[in-house]
Amino acid sequence: MAPQEEITVLIPEEQIQKRVKELAEEIRRNYLGKCPVLVGVLQGAFVFMADLIRQLRMPLAVDFLRISSYGKNLVTSGEVKILLDLTIPIANRSVILVEDIVDTGLTVDYLKANLLARQPESLAVCALLQKPENTIKLTPIDYLGFTIPNHFVVGYGLDYAGRFRDLPYLGILPKSMKEP
Numbered sequence: 001m002a003p004q005e006e007i008t009v010l011i012p013e014e015q016i017q018k019r020v021k022e023l024a025e026e027i028r029r030n031y032l033g034k035c036p037v038l039v040g041v042l043q044g045a046f047v048f049m050a051d052l053i054r055q056l057r058m059p060l061a062v063d064f065l066r067i068s069s070y071g072k073n074l075v076t077s078g079e080v081k082i083l084l085d086l087t088i089p090i091a092n093r094s095v096i097l098v099e100d101i102v103d104t105g106l107t108v109d110y111l112k113a114n115l116l117a118r119q120p121e122s123l124a125v126c127a128l129l130q131k132p133e134n135t136i137k138l139t140p141i142d143y144l145g146f147t148i149p150n151h152f153v154v155g156y157g158l159d160y161a162g163r164f165r166d167l168p169y170l171g172i173l174p175k176s177m178k179e180p
């Protein structure tokens with residue numbers, strides 16, 4: 001596999017950090033006096049989640065859901081399996097689902113239905129990225145970092161076949177790196 005120097009920067013680190021801070025400020029304003037539960041979707045959202053909660057500077061709880069990933073596939077099957085469930089009850093809590101990227105929208109739609117069945121007081125979605133060109137299931141994203149074109153992106157927690165999560169920026173995976 002080619003080295004990471006071949007990854008084209010799509011969103012540089014400083015721009016991500018600035019936007020995360022803005023999202024945190026917006027969330028803080030909307031949840032004054034509340035103690036929301038931020039539910040991060042593993043694995044892709046863990047870097048975003050870590051930066052977001054450090055910018056929030058408000059009372060909050062953190063939990064994670066781990067779902068099956070694409071593996072080496074670059075397209076969604078639409079099937080979501082929960083591999084690791086929440087550890088705290090969310091009934092009557094304000095919940096914010098924190099996702100890395102919304103592509104077809106099928107994952108976030110499934111997760112929203114799953115969390116709503118647990119009867120939270122409210123449920124909002126915060127996603128770092130959205131690729132609107134691929135939308136199959138239109139789900140409103142309450143807090144969105146960036147809208148991006150239809151590229152397969154890596155970095156800032158997002159991987160391809162387990163690689164590139166450690167990049168501090170978001171980059172485009174070159175076609176030459178994708179397996180047929």
Ligand code: 5GP
Nearest residue numbers: 076101102103104105106107152153158159
């Ligand atoms: P959806 O169900 O919306 O089609 O897919 C959402 C999930 O697909 C994301 O949480 C992420 O795991 C994966 N995904 C979608 N697009 C990309 C991408 O460009 N890069 C990476 N690394 N993962 C993606």
